[in-house]
Amino acid sequence: MSQTTKQIEEKWLAKWDAAHIFEADPNPVKQKIMVTFPFPYMNGPLHVGHAFSASRVDAYARFKRMQGYNVLWPWAWHWTGQPILGASQRIAKGDQTYTRVLREVDGVPQEELQKFVDPNYLAQYYTNEGKNAAKRIGFSVDWRREFTTVWPTFQKFIEWQYKNLKELGYVIRGTHPVVWCPKDQSPTGDHDRQSGEGITPEKYTLIKYKLDENTVLPAATFRPETIYGITNLWINPDATYVEAKVNDKENWIISQEAAEKLKDQEKTLTINRTLKGKELIGKTFENPLTRDKFPILPGWFVDTKTATGIVYSVPAHAPFDWLALKDLQQKPEIMHDFGIDPQIVLQIKPVSIIKVDGFGEHPAVEIVEQMGIKDQHDSKADQATKELYKKEFHSGKLKSNCGIYAGKSIREVKDQLVTDFTKLDIADIMYDLPEQVVCRCMTPCIVKILSDQWFLNYSNPAWKEKAKEVISQMKIYPETVRADFYAKIDWLKEWACARTTGFGTPVPWGQGWIIETLSDSTLYMAFYTINKHINQNNISPKALTPEVFDYIYHGKGDKTQITNATPGITVELLDAMRKEFLYWYPFDLRNSAKELVPNHLSFCIFHHAALFPPQHWPRGIGVNGMLMVEGQGMHKSKGNFITLKSAIDKYGADATRCGLMMGAEGMDDPDWRADNVNELKNKFEALTNFATNIVITPPQTASIEQIKNSALERWLQNKLQYRICEVTEALEELKTRTALQTALFEVWNDIRWYMQRKGNTTTAANAVALVDTVKIWIKLLTPFAPYMCEEIWSQTGETGFISTAEWPQFDEKKIDFEAEEQENLIIDILADTQNILKATKITPKQLVFYTAATWKWQIYLKILEKTKTGETRISDLMKEFSNTPELKPYLKDIAALVPKILKTATKLSTNRKTNMIKIQNINEQQIIQNALNFLKDKFDAEITVYSEDDKNRYDPKNRAPTAIPYQPAIYIQ
């Protein structure tokens, strides 16, 4: 980063600060806009990913501010949760890899690092750094409203929020299975795992088969409907099982491992004895539903580490069961080892209970044959199982032997069946992990059912409905995300909103619980509105009673009574806070990356639906993609982590902002490419020089009245009007990429064209037009590159800030079709001539253009009009022309001309046709004549223009007759 860029940034940052231009207070005569960005979590520095989402917010905020809105953009810092503590602990433990990352990636100085053993210090360090970076990047934030989520004043707000949610019945008590580390005594989230990322507990149904009156054999299954097709149980003869009293009721026989697991799943177990599986082989048991009796057979494949270690066999529908049975039936003598008559095994036949398309009586038997699976050790057996389960689940129907469920599809009865069986007390549930999960502390994890857990009841249908109402009245950028929001609202269920460890606000009614981190950041945007007063008046947390918040946010209660009860808050102050809330709320835009849609943003919607009336529901939510770095996801471990500070240091604030916003919009993931950002940095230097040169060249002394704009100036102004529209419309839709591209490149290209066209000399009209254009141009760029624009703005002699200057207005008076079409003529001539030169490879010495004869215009315009309205036939046109007396002499030529014009007409947009018809004839000869110097320069050749009507024209190849309006004939020598 060049010294000057840095100086410019520091200069304007100081000026903005001194002038307090981003501090926003209620102003009844001005319309407000409140924009927000989810507060970043402070266990590390702000990075370019944060900056991407936030830059979009800032661009919108700056745009709206320039449009004259009273814009509030507040900011705060998220400290709630485990990671700050975790980071601090790792440092305390002397984790070298971790401290190295902090030094090298985060850029933390060694002397600071030592103090990070204090988590508060760590978080405060990153908060300070973060604020610095957020300011330097140029975010137009009102910092008077800043806070962190551990400030006691903020925590009072959270307490109020949860008190209300609970009273409204949105917080409930319940149980929930989690992956749990027995050593840490806490849930083990994905980030805390050594292995087993993404693994979640799976729910098994246990069917309580009866060994005898008091003893049950709980067999685990994902397919309880297959109870009707059971033929036997499988028990691993070599494994150790236990007999245990469960919940002081039944005797269960389960694997030793299962007994340990169930202790953490809300069951009490007293183990009476251990036994070998062998002991059970050959015994019979009863299906509790049908009272039928079946044998217990040896299954060496049974894994006692999975669920209960007891499996029931459904050979008609489970490939593994069929294979195991087949293997056994092929070697029935093995049964002698268990003292059992082999006949028991040989008599077993698969029982078909599911009809599924593409299969006959016994799908499992068929699929095993089809895939040529030899035995249970064949690796294809797994695949066959998955395939068949899927097929049966989606399209299978239960047969007549399935009791009251006969005829139903598996998909529709599954849940019902589980509920029914549980009621009948023939089924229970158990959770287990499909793969091993190991905690960072190297302890294997288990599933624990947390009881007495607090939940936000997002399953509540009435709440869901209300949340959807919030969505339906909201603006969503881009609109495609709306469907996603509806889907997520439906999908969300109870959310455990309290934890026992980490930073956060204690649950007001529960000892030892803390409001979980995603659950304390759902409504806080409302806190911004009043926190200015809390900060400025140093209001004590004690004064922030529920009654105070009730008054501020709900207008409830009597203000005199409330303030009498709360020293430190006067009636005026209370009123001011209430008014401030009413003025700003709701927020108009909250923008974040798409990963927050299923959680944070949806929660935010839920909580607003619960606690605020419709007039305070969010008005707009923006979503954008996830930032990639050089085509890859950004991770500290990948070594491609870019902090915001380092980006600004290297490329400057403007290039960083624009490099990010240029990357993508909508749901696409932007890609940060250092080369591109560097290119932008250069571009901005070039732009600054370019623009400065224009604005410091004083327009010649001619007075405004004397300045006569040529078509060229009118063309430029006309173009600019379109650009203003495009940028404005794109920004309104938060299409920051489109807006930036147009504002930067398109306008620049327009100006370049103009400068080329006007040639080397600069007239007063030229100078004035250019200065005007540049001023509008940099205004359009201000939301994106504010520092550069302030600097150029000041060069123009303006004394105010461009940040608060008026956004360019579309001016209909400056729309000039004629100037546009005239210029199109030149552009087309240029392109056509170049095309010919390319094809012929001629180096031109002389160029001659022949403009169309006057009579041709009548035909041209007529055809335009006809083609505008619909299909046009040549014969009809010819008929019409032959009936026009003044065209009589040219009828022969017209016959050739009409198809040609018709063809060019189809290539014109309706818009242009309309304009051309409005304009009627243009003086092509004059227009080309005016552009003669330009064309000469371009082609480095002599150029002459004749009209086709000119009898004395120089036309050695007789080209002139091919001329048509807007397409002069060309002769090249």
Add this chain to the structure above:
RNA sequence: GCGGAGGUCGCCCAGCAUGGUCAAAGGCGUAGGACUGAGGCUCCUAUCCUGCAGAGGUUCGUGGGUUCAAAUCCCACCCUCCGCACCA
């Protein structure tokens, strides 16, 4: 598995809702030229193939279909990316 997004001319990407204005915007890259002591600055020009006259040919994941006309509409298929919970 469930839910969502997407596959466009070397790359990033616009266009697709309202079919013809689309060989398809813009940026990057590349090539040539200008400027310069020099340039990794900047400016101009070119950049699917063919073409000695402003044209033609073949393209928008694949295969079909609708239509006078399809990158755009319909159907099928292939592929890629993202989220899936107690965690920020």
